[in-house]
Amino acid sequence: MNKQKVCMTGAVILALVFTLLLTGTRVREVEAKVHKTQEALAEEVFRFHVTANSDDPEDQELKLKVRDAVIARMKTEMGEAPERSAGATRRWALEHLDEIEETARDVIRKEGFRYDARAEVTRCYFPDKRYGDLLFPAGTYQALKISLGNAGGQNWWCVLYPALCFTDPVCAVVDEDGKKELEEALSEEEYEMITASTKFKIKWFFFGGSWND
Template sequence: MLPDYEIKKAPSIGKQIDAVIFFVWMLLLIQFCLFLLFPQGEEVEGIRFRLIANSNTIEDQQVKNNVKHHIEPILLKYENNPQETYNELEQVVNKLSNKLDTTITITKGEAIFPPKVLNQGISSQLMTESIVISIGNARGDNWWCALFPKVCYKEEVEKEKPKFWVWEWLKKKFST
């Protein structure tokens, strides 16, 4: 008499394919979560600049754009001589405050930069070395940039879109 042995069947091909698909989906999910938690390309070195409008009315936004137009050429010189450029910014802000008959203040130091929605994801709120110009109550939309590298000027920098390595691997695997 032979002992009873349980005969096990090999897993079917369908179950193996399901396992591979599940594995690939899990890799994509992990990469997506990492991408959301650690957005690429947002953090920049150097000082940041922020110009905050009095309010979101059309008139106040026009005042903000007028101030931006006057200070943008000065900001281009910031990297070469920060203190002299900051002094020049103060002078221009004081002149504009008198000319536009509104309170415009400039401060330099640590400031909170609010979270922003960018192409790469959401940047976190952070304290950073900054120059902040506030117009009136400073309750409107703002214009901000990082001065190193110069991302706030008219020059467009072509950015490479983020790639998911699993997706790229799958495309390469099945394209042949």
Template sequence: MIEDYEIFRNEQPQMKRSPWIELVMALVLIQTLLFLLPVVSGAADAVPADAIQIRVIANSNTKEDQQVKSLVYQEIQPLLQKAADTFQTTAQLEQELTQISTEISQKAGIITDQSIHISLAKALIPAKTDGTYFYAQDFHKALIITIGSGKGDNWWCALFPKVCYQEEEEVVEEPVKFWTWDWIKSKF
């Protein structure tokens, strides 16, 4: 005969987790990991770390001063392009930009009576995006051309116009749809 065994029962009810709660917790975990991981973009390849950027700062934000800024850039752009095409190393380019800074001042002085201050130094370049790349705000070596008091908004669109002025496309706005809400409505 088989001996009787004592059966132990767990008197506490067992709680089961809902699969929906587990799904939500997994999604929150994945979203947190994606948020915490650094975004790898090709922007590092788009603009080399040792590249010299051009900053043109207007006297103020008035339309006239912004127009002067644009005219100054158009006037000095061939000088900058010639210097960039001539030299292969950054050190050579820095020397050339230092040498042609007086010529840049003279050409800019033809356009405006305001003082022109030119310096080659590390400058804070604001964050920009061009649709495919994100350029983080950082300090870069830059040729800074300040017109007058330099109180106008800074831009570096002269070298990268796609970054600041993206091509406008006609956008047809569709009503926002939430598939979960549509699914719930279809059930009732």
């Protein structure tokens, strides 16, 4: 191999090493921003988690009926609440856990099942989840959690505050009031992070733009 080829090979290797280092740096920067956004978001939303007794079709169907009944009750009883916030929704749930459980049990009995329902306000891990044009990053969030029977089946989740619960996934369009409340609660950068398109994120990652481009 002559000297020119050695130099060219060395240049290519250096370029690859530089690209790998740059890519690793970009990945860490993106991960740090996503983590920061998730932590901020977790303070401003209150989520809802229902776990079915099992994966049997009947148990899965019952899970959705419990979901509908609990959401309907909360909308009715909290509709005129003077304060609208994640904290207020969480406090309401904490103060009405017995009533929430009874609502779930009423549905269970009406449908002819015999198992129990347990409600709690706790911290749950949620995977990445899209609500309309909003993308919530994976992480731990405060949530109202309802466990049905053995709680061994697939779960269902949404956001109680702001109101991003969809009982019909075909019509999963985020309410503008809910989006406005969320936008006001987050920084401009954080809100842009959860509404940014895939094309936008790719542009930032590969071409070094900022999240505010």
